[in-house]
Amino acid sequence: MSRISRFLLLLLAPAAFCVVWTLRISHAGTPPSRPVFVATDHGTYAALAVPPRGSSRAGGLIVAFRPAVEERDIERALRQAGVREGRRGGYGTRYLVNVAEDVAPARALERLRSMDEVDYAEVNGLVHKDAAQTFTPNDPRYNIQWNFRMVGAERTWGIQKGSPTVAVAVLDTGIAFEDYADPRTGQQFRKALDWEGTVFLPGHDFVNDDDHANDDEGHGTHVASTVAQATNNNRSFAGLAFNCALMPVKVLDRDGFGTFFDVAEAIDYAANFTQNGQHPVKVINLSLGGDGSSEDVRRAVDRAFAAGVVIVAAAGNDGKGTIEFPAALSGVMAVGAVDARKERAYYSNFGPQLSVVAPGGDCGRNDSQNVFGADCVWQQGMNPDLVAIGRYDSFVSLGQDGTSTATPHVAAAAALLISQGITDPGAVRAALEQTAERLGGAPAGGRNDSFGSGLIAPAKALAGLGLNQGPND
Amino acid sequence: MKLRIAFSFATLALLPRAASAGNFGVEAQGGYFAMSATKSAKAVFDGSSGGATFGGALRYVNVIRKGIFIAVGARTFSKSGQRVFVATPTGPVARLGFPLEARITPIFGTVGYRFFEGRAFVPYLGAGGGVTKYHETSEVTGDIREENRSRGSFHVLAGVEYGKGMFRVGAEGLYSSVPDSLGVGGVSKVYNEKDLGGFSVLGKLVVSFGR
Numbered sequence: 017m018s019r020i021s022r023f024l025l026l027l028l029a030p031a032a033f034c035v036v037w038t039l040r041i042s043h044a045g046t047p048p049s050r051p052v053f054v055a056t057d058h059g060t061y062a063a064l065a066v067p068p069r070g071s072s073r074a075g076g077l078i079v080a081f082r083p084a085v086e087e088r089d090i091e092r093a094l095r096q097a098g099v100r101e102g103r104r105g106g107y108g109t110r111y112l113v114n115v116a117e118d119v120a121p122a123r124a125l126e127r128l129r130s131m132d133e134v135d136y137a138e139v140n141g142l143v144h145k146d147a148a149q150t151f152t153p154n155d156p157r158y159n160i161q162w163n164f165r166m167v168g169a170e171r172t173w174g175i176q177k178g179s180p181t182v183a184v185a186v187l188d189t190g191i192a193f194e195d196y197a198d199p200r201t202g203q204q205f206r207k208a209l210d211w212e213g214t215v216f217l218p219g220h221d222f223v224n225d226d227d228h229a230n231d232d233e234g235h236g237t238h239v240a241s242t243v244a245q246a247t248n249n250n251r252s253f254a255g256l257a258f259n260c261a262l263m264p265v266k267v268l269d270r271d272g273f274g275t276f277f278d279v280a281e282a283i284d285y286a287a288n289f290t291q292n293g294q295h296p297v298k299v300i301n302l303s304l305g306g307d308g309s310s311e312d313v314r315r316a317v318d319r320a321f322a323a324g325v326v327i328v329a330a331a332g333n334d335g336k337g338t339i340e341f342p343a344a345l346s347g348v349m350a351v352g353a354v355d356a357r358k359e360r361a362y363y364s365n366f367g368p369q370l371s372v373v374a375p376g377g378d379c380g381r382n383d384s385q386n387v388f389g390a391d392c393v394w395q396q397g398m399n400p401d402l403v404a405i406g407r408y409d410s411f412v413s414l415g416q417d418g419t420s421t422a423t424p425h426v427a428a429a430a431a432l433l434i435s436q437g438i439t440d441p442g443a444v445r446a447a448l449e450q451t452a453e454r455l456g457g458a459p460a461g462g463r464n465d466s467f468g469s470g471l472i473a474p475a476k477a478l479a480g481l482g483l484n485q486g487p488n489d
Numbered sequence: 490m491k492l493r494i495a496f497s498f499a500t501l502a503l504l505p506r507a508a509s510a511g512n513f514g515v516e517a518q519g520g521y522f523a524m525s526a527t528k529s530a531k532a533v534f535d536g537s538s539g540g541a542t543f544g545g546a547l548r549y550v551n552v553i554r555k556g557i558f559i560a561v562g563a564r565t566f567s568k569s570g571q572r573v574f575v576a577t578p579t580g581p582v583a584r585l586g587f588p589l590e591a592r593i594t595p596i597f598g599t600v601g602y603r604f605f606e607g608r609a610f611v612p613y614l615g616a617g618g619g620v621t622k623y624h625e626t627s628e629v630t631g632d633i634r635e636e637n638r639s640r641g642s643f644h645v646l647a648g649v650e651y652g653k654g655m656f657r658v659g660a661e662g663l664y665s666s667v668p669d670s671l672g673v674g675g676v677s678k679v680y681n682e683k684d685l686g687g688f689s690v691l692g693k694l695v696v697s698f699g700r
Contacts, residue, residue, distance in 0.1 A: 147631055147632075148629070148630065148631045148632035149630040149631040149632075175630050436583075436585055437574075437583045437584055437585050437586065438583040439581075440576070440580060440581050440583070443574060443575070443580055443581065443583055445576075446576035446577070446580075447574050477574075478585070478629075479572065479587065480572040480573055480574040481572060481573055481575065481674070481675040481676050481679070482533065482572055482589055482627050482636070482675040483526075483529055483530070483533045483570075483591050483625055483671070483675050484625055484636060484638075484673055484674055484675045484677050484678075485625060485634055485675045486673075486674025486675055486678065
């Protein structure tokens, strides 16, 4: 090997490695803060960081002088570089300066760097908070909703607030969703006050067999409000999937009772509802249940599941180790309740079919120390005193507890996942179960009968998976 | 790492004196890399399991005896995709729209044999090992998630080289394996795919020094 060859080798060999390492560095860096390329008077290009709109503090040049440099030399140097104004930092001879309008910043920077007096000079770039996005609604009573904080609602909303093309059908006592005078009974129904902008799909009243699924009991309105009460409208409370649509479907009468036949009919109605060629109902909320079982309901559940609908149901409020029907069906996510301490609520049924838990509250406690003095799940609701005498036109802040109030948290979380793109009902269930916060000593990835897979954590579920990164990494 | 690279350069620079018939070469490599973890890659990379790869290597030919060569080098492969959700290996892939980038950087050493060394057309075979570095980063609305890991790897390769004198061109097929580098979490765990290796098809430009 000749000397020239060896010389070339020594030059080229490191270059071969540099190709790889240089690329690595360029990929590994943090994203630049909106660089812009500015033509200088040399015809070259210099990259300068530009502050985002609305930021008034960034910009200018940072210039540090060597310790021994005197003030008059500093002033002269800055003047020669084209500096118009500046201010001295509190420590050492550091200056934040702005250059005159007729001097290109890159040119001034170049001049400063060439001066013996200058230790260093650089663009006054920007830093930004490196934090996950959150969303805090301005609804005045949101701060009472301890239940939403428990499931990480603000981070969840930072990711997904729901889509109006995804609807949750609330099969319940109806929803106070319209102003309506019932010609048969003469009763006046009023739309609850905090549905501003909420989309309601045409529902059905299977109890009275008409298309006005208004609430004559109050339960359904409270449940629906947990799902999608108008949010960030500076009024009342928030809803967890507030941009999603609701479908009122009445299957329970004014005493809170319904039949298997009507529930099966309602499931089929919701799952088969078509609008603009689409099936918008992606989630069915069943804050209801009972003993016994029904083949008719089971088959309706199976049909809905096959059609891509997530069905969630309350585990029951007897505090016993048996999950009620239809929550116990394999095609249904059975939802138990926890109180504000993340303890299993005293009333919450439990068992092997329990999928997850959500805040159901305990109105007899106030561990959340909210100003209403009770760990209920608080939402807008119908005035119970007036409902009792047949009036359905008055609304209040209403606190309720039970697996009925836990269930719409899961329905809303499912609707958010679907809005994000996880549309398969089995995948929605898996995402919620895999990312749930394990409670009661359940091992990571495991479950127990008291809490199922644990407390839902929709923000984690929404984040999904990387190539080698799990949802909890 | 710097010390190791410096040591490698020093060793290679000294070798020719001991083997006067040998010659050094510098290779620039570029080509296509297809990951073995096909399902995982297709899930996060929107249906593709491969992409461009490039890098470089130093080599010394005619070590100990004619035809035997050694090489050290590195390549890089990076690809952008998005975070997804997959519940089961046979379940649908839900694409969530959160950007993800993965980068695989194998740093390797190879020992091999070049047939018909000295002729214009030279087939060769080789095998070796090294370290493969893996970096994955994704962002979920401001929440940046990063993962870095390094695992031992091995590879086998076959190729042909054509040319006489200082400049040569070549083509190479390479299979690499990086056991237990995937499958820790994410979709690779769902699919039970544990290897970051794969097949590479590379084109090479070689600058050779010496006879």
